[in-house]
Amino acid sequence: MMTPSKINVSKNKKVLTVTFDDAEYSMTSEYLRVYSPSAEVQGHGPGQETLQLNKQDVEIEKLNPMGNYAISIHFSDGHTTGIYSWSYLHHLG
Numbered sequence: 001m002m003t004p005s006k007i008n009v010s011k012n013k014k015v016l017t018v019t020f021d022d023a024e025y026s027m028t029s030e031y032l033r034v035y036s037p038s039a040e041v042q043g044h045g046p047g048q049e050t051l052q053l054n055k056q057d058v059e060i061e062k063l064n065p066m067g068n069y070a071i072s073i074h075f076s077d078g079h080t081t082g083i084y085s086w087s088y089l090h091h092l093g
Contacts, residue, residue, distance in 0.1 A: 002087060003020075004020050004089070005019050005020065013061070013076075014059060014060070015029065016028075016029065016063075025090075025092070025093025029060045029075065032060070032082075033079060034055055036081075038082040059075065059076040069086060070085040
């Protein structure tokens with residue numbers, strides 16, 4: 001399992017930078033919100049995804065560790081249910 005060596009939120013709360021041994025990925029808050037792994041966004045099966053619109057102004061309010069395998073990201077639009085595993089963050093990067 002790939003584990004990040006560093007996770008950083010930009011001062012303007014619009015970019016999350018995740019560093020793995022092989023690379024550093026900077027992802028916007030909009031991108032992370034639109035591709036949230038939550039059931040609210042992804043649905044419960046193929047074809048059940050919900051298109052996320054008007055997320056360009058969303059900010060990252062808080063990161064919460066989820067054991068040793070993931071973080072949850074709390075966004076300024078109230079979305080808090082996505083659990084971003086290390087492998088999913090690496091995939092998004």
